[in-house]
Amino acid sequence: MELAELTALLTPEGLRLVDELGAIESTDGVATAVSRLRAAGLAPELVSAAVGQARLRTRARQKFGAFADRMLFTRAGLEQATRLEIGARHAGRFRDAGVARVADLGCGIGGDALALAGIGLDVLAVDADEVTAALAAYNLAPFADTAHVQHARAEDVDLAGADAVWLDPARRTAGHAETTRVGAGEWSPPLDWVWQLAARIPAGIKLGPAFDRALIPDDAEAQWISVDGSTIELVVWTGRLARPGIRRAALVVRAGAAAELTGAADADDAPVRALGAYVHEPEGAVIRARLIGEVARRIDAGMLDPRIAYLTSDAPATTPGGGPNPFVQSFRIREHLPNDLKALSRALRERGVGTLEIKKRGVDVDPATLRTKLKLRGPASATLLLTRIGDRRVTLLADRV
Incomplete structure (x- = not known):
């Protein structure tokens, strides 16, 4: 926002116009609002500032909830x-x-x-x-x-x-x-x-x-x-x-x-363990804080590989009260699938998987590109975990817990 736009906005007319515009959900909505207001003879600076604010307020609700409707923003801010x-x-x-x-x-x-x-x-x-x-x-x-x-x-x-x-x-x-x-x-x-x-x-x-x-x-x-x-x-x-x-x-x-x-410090990593019935992905904050080992000990899990932030266990990850552990996202392993693209695509079609979440660590794969190449179809949903255990690449079909 430039100073001229701010000057136009911080007037009774400008603030009233932003409130009247309400939510603007898309770029098409922006174009429609600008065309309508310009046709009504409003100044370009006022139109630009008011429509821009209405669009930013709509986006800001994700961060500020209802408070966004009385606030003003810049895009960077x-x-x-x-x-x-x-x-x-x-x-x-x-x-x-x-x-x-x-x-x-x-x-x-x-x-x-x-x-x-x-x-x-x-x-x-x-x-x-x-x-x-x-x-x-x-x-x-x-x-x-x-x-x-x-x-x-x-x-x-x-x-x-x-x-x-x-x-x-x-x-x-x-x-x-x-x-x-x-x-x-x-x-x-x-x-x-x-x-x-x-x-x-x-x-x-x-x-x-x-x-x-x-x-x-x-x-x-x-x-x-x-x-x-x-x-x-x-x-x-x-x-x-x-x-x-x-x-x-x-x-x-x-x-x-x-x-x-x-x-009190970075946690020591848990020992490596053979793949169990579950794979657990620690939350990003846990990984950044280097507290993966602490989580592993709490859920009785081990590292799937010493270089990769996946944990594995034979039991679900729960809290002492029996609820799901908030520090990991857990997946129940169904089976190993082929790494080859054609064989993997065929295996997923045979299982009727049409909706696929793709998670990957330690492998150079673009999930969006892979999903397109797999040509999925069917009523079932699943998660595909792509990772490495030692020098071996593995493809695991799983269900999010």
């Missing part, structure tokens, strides 16, 4: 924003640590600041981009008594009144239009500055889940988070925000239910 349910968990950690005032450095469109202010904390929300800071101020307006927005660089902010900080160092170029990946030395604010700040004031630092583990301070807690099967972020906690004795954590959220695995 929405992409980088923390999901509201995860932001609420982060905010709870600040509150539970006795923090009353938080500086959100690199606040983006204000998603994390909303969660912090929503539970009664005082928040100073800071962003280096003028348009993004203006949108954050709009989004935080319902909390005007406790949330304040400042347009500034993180490094230039006076933190004298802050009990703790929340940082989201930019892994992209500054701005609010297209996003571009940047190199490891081009973080904003610089990572050296971030670590120095986090050493003297309690901090939560949001990073990408693939962040270089070697750069994580030894005395910090590193928490990887998976939501509905996707590993979305790593948060490094320091000072009183880091839990005693915990250096590795995997938080797994599915359908709103959360479970967490923690450790």
